[in-house]
Amino acid sequence: MSRDQITVTFECLDCGGTVLELPDNPTDDSVAVCKTCGRSHGRYGDIKAKGREMALNEARRITDEHFARITKAFSRLGNR
Numbered sequence: 001m002s003r004d005q006i007t008v009t010f011e012c013l014d015c016g017g018t019v020l021e022l023p024d025n026p027t028d029d030s031v032a033v034c035k036t037c038g039r040s041h042g043r044y045g046d047i048k049a050k051g052r053e054m055a056l057n058e059a060r061r062i063t064d065e066h067f068a069r070i071t072k073a074f075s076r077l078g079n080r
């Protein structure tokens, strides 16, 4: 089942860094900065919301893909 695992990746627009740095025990108002170049990437709460949205879109894409495959399989059965 791990094939359908959803990962949301972050990439800094300035330096391409992929690690966000947050203070210990961050709250939604904590500001996340790029660990490589220090660029601010906004509030942790906003980033979490964006991540959820990306994960949701990805889940939707996977579901559509599976659904298309199932529909195809069923139409093959029906045409026999």
Ligand SMILES: [Zn+2]
Binding pocket: 012, 013, 014, 015, 016, 017, 034, 035, 036, 037, 038, 039
């Ligand atoms: Zn950066």
